[in-house]
Amino acid sequence: MAQKLIGLIGGMSWESSAEYYRIINELVRDRLGGLHSAKCLMWSFDFAEIEALQHAGRWDDATIEMIKAAQSLERGGADFLLICTNTMHRMADEVQVAINIPLIHIADPTAERIKTAGLKKVGLLGTAFTMEQDFYKGRLINQHGLEVLVPNDDDRKTVHRIIYDELVQGEVKETSRQMYRDVIARLVGQGAEAVILGCTEIMLLVRPEDSAVPIYDTTAIHAEAAVERVIAA
Template identity: 60%
Template sequence: MKTIGVIGGMSWESSAEYYRLLNRYAKARLGGHHNARSLMATVDFADIEALQRAGDWDALGVQMAQAATQLERGGADLVLLATNTMHRVCASIEAAIAIPFLHIADPTGDALRAAGVTRVGLLGTRYTMEQDFYVGRLRSVHGIEALVPDERERMDVHRIIYDELCHGVVKAESRGMYQRVIEALAARGAQAVILGCTEITLLIKPEDSALPVFDTTALHAQAAVDWALEGQGHQGDLA
């Protein structure tokens, strides 16, 4: 099995979920005492969040490239960025390393197309919902139209991510708010919803949603394990 390198810490709550999923998927594939071979370079989210608020994406690109280079030097064969928002600077990462980089939108786009979904709701940070780096990739690479909540809803979705979920706080009232946003997206024609922030999976499960859920964290982790195993036979399903 090849070694998966993970740029984590944005937030560490979702990075811990990545670690859990990578190992569960590897065990499901290989059985026994197997787990994923992995490395994680963890950045300090306080620094990242401050640069995000300041709009200094160039500095953020430098930090992500440094973390990716650290993983490559440490022996990683593949790099994952364990956050949707920071894919805004994926070009900086790809330019810094010689090993493959697995973009988080691509496993999600592949799963949506396989399910016949062409119009999908997108929940995430306001950067992910409002900028074109994610919506544009879904459209140009996968032919999928992404709908985002209205301005007030985007503010609430973003606030809950940063003020609650990044701190491991899960509130029933916040789940209810997200459920109302999902219902509004369904009314506008969304056939499914993307949990386009790696923390949202802590709050919304498939049974909580009026629409089919596509969880970027789980899809990203599974695609990484599939890549790392490269055809080492399937020996069981994920429980």
């Protein structure tokens, strides 16, 4: 079987991009057996440059960089693309318009898993951009009919700080895990039937046993969606 070539826009951060690479290759090996691994190309950003654009609100400049990366992967022969971060799906529509190959949006396979499980009200954890702006919540609500809860102001600041000050730098602290447990518990107290780990680094910190309700790891789900497309080739 001739595999499709996966294009990965990564480096945001490389910690989670490494997990994408590992998960995709493990799944291809498990599905195809033997010595099989995934055919993929990765464009890896210097995250310091992207983070500076994010926090300066220079989203138009960030969009230009994302489009350049996507077009480079398309020219390299990628059959479809993944953006290996939730936050940078803020410009997913603009990226899709600029290329001629499919982009698998990270929110879609996650939402499909949740709906298949018969759940409707979900808590969302992620960067402040993902939790507060409409590009992600709006897709879950308007395209998938989910009800989305986000943490309160203080909890959003805590979740965001831990992502940027610790997780993207490879730091996993037990004190931060407890903080996330507390945030999740408060979302469950508001009626969340599940929690979306809507930042690709959170899976480095939060485990299923840290939540009283199911957690949906967008990194693993997104990677599996890519492999499903490869296997269907």
